Amino acid sequence: MISPANELRCQRHLFEMPADISYLDAAAWSPLPLGVRTAGEIGLLTKSRPWSYPREAVPAWVERARAAAAGLIGAGSDDVAIVGAVSHAMAVAARNLAPGRGGRLLRVADEFPSLRFAFDRLATAHDLIVEEVARPSDGDWTAALLAAIARPGAPPLALATLTPLHWTDGSLIDLDRLAPAVHATGAVLVIDATQAVGAVPVDVTRWRPDFLAFPSYKWALGPYGLAFLYAAPHRQHGVALDAHVGNRPPAVGARRYDRGELNDPVALPMAATGLELIAGWGVPAVAACLRGLTDRLADSFATLGLPIAPRTLRAPHILGLRLPGGLPAGFAEGLRRRGVFASERSGALRLSPHVWANDHDLARCVDAVRDILDGRSDPDP
Structure with a gap:
């Protein structure tokens, strides 16, 4: 818990966010x-x-962005x-x-897919059984997942590729419990933290x-086309996907996996600025706010009689809404016509507010969902 003195208030003033738009699609x-x-x-x-x-x-921005990214995940x-992307990172x-x-x-x-x-391809090359x-x-x-890891008679666990939550609906995947279970088997652990870093603590x-x-x-809160890869110290002596002067000796540590054309004068300052903004707020404060x-939102939907996962099984920052029989066709588009922006993912309405969201956004969303489910016509253009 954070104290009221450290509570993070709505930061809408830091964004170009019209009052009549409820953007709940940070994910x-x-x-x-x-x-x-x-x-x-x-x-x-530049x-x-x-x-x-x-x-x-520009090179100073490279290291500033690297340091800011490392700071958010407890790394050096x-x-x-x-x-260039999480898919690039996973290929490495x-x-x-x-x-x-x-x-x-x-x-x-x-x-x-990026995970x-x-x-x-690795499983095919090494005859792994994909479970x-x-x-x-x-x-x-x-x-x-814990039951699968410990299942009697199963082939040995070689590799677990996990995330802190399911990307479609924010269902919690508790790595505080799962990571030790994976390590106890001697298996490799790879984490895609796409839907976590910046919103919830990652360590x-x-x-x-x-x-x-x-x-x-x-x-x-940064640009497209840029991502960060943490490599544990014992994994920092491998081979990059692309060889260039910047990731060859004397490059040290995980820098050997840096992408080519690294010195981007646009993306790097943007990324560093966004990461440093989050660090200034404090990720625990962001998580509490979200x-x-x-x-x-969950409480409001529950009053409408909609099924909501228990709080203990939900990540703090994403709410997934699944309906018996599935969402009505064109559900997300109907929300957009009412000024509410969210995503449909694998049969779920994924609502993902960030620090710009306020109570008006939440109320507009709940009203829009109610109207669509009640069959009310779209608002006049």
Whole structure:
């Protein structure tokens, strides 16, 4: 719990957010804070007028962004590589793993593609048995995964590719309980923290993953096309996907996995500014703020008689709404016509507010959901 003195209030004033828009889709693509946009505009001038903005200033932004990313996950700067996307990060991780043949690769069903494709190739190359844990009927992914890890008679666990929550609906996957169980088997642990870093506390010293990755453009309030890869110290001697002068010796630590064309004068200042903004708020304060928003949405939907997962099984920052028989066709589009922006993912309405959201946004969302489910016509244009 945070004290009222440290409570994070609505930060809508830091965003270009119209009063009549309820943007509850941070899990898809966050809007940029005004300060992040300004950093990007200055970066554009660097490329547009390189005689006035010397290139020599850009490498400092590389290390500033790296340090800011590392700080949000409890890592050191030497442990973090800057890559182009989480799919890039996972390809690097998979390339540098050599699991024993015949073991299991464990993950949840309906996992996001960037956490599947590279490891599917790894599984084929090493004869791994891919075990996807089905969505549990009681919503408790953590218990289902723990049971799968410890299942008697199962082939040895070689690799677990996990996330702190299910990306489709915010169902909690408790890595505080799962990471020790994976480590106890001697298996490799790879974490996709896309839907976590910036919104909830992430600590690599607690989870001890071999690799962990997250992008800039969602909860980290940064640009598209930039991501960060944590590599544990014993995983920092591998091979990058692309070889260039920047990731060869004397590059140290995870820098050996840095992408080419690293010195981006636009994306790096934007990413660093967004990450530092979050660090200034404090991730625990952000998580508490977002928990309050999703709890209020959950309580309102419960009064409408809609099924809501228990609070203990929900991540703080994403609320998934699943209806018996599925969502009506065009549900998300109907919300957009009412000024409410959210995503449909695998049969769930995924609501993901961030620090710009206020009570008016929540009320508009609840009213819109009620209207659509009651069959009321769309508002006049």
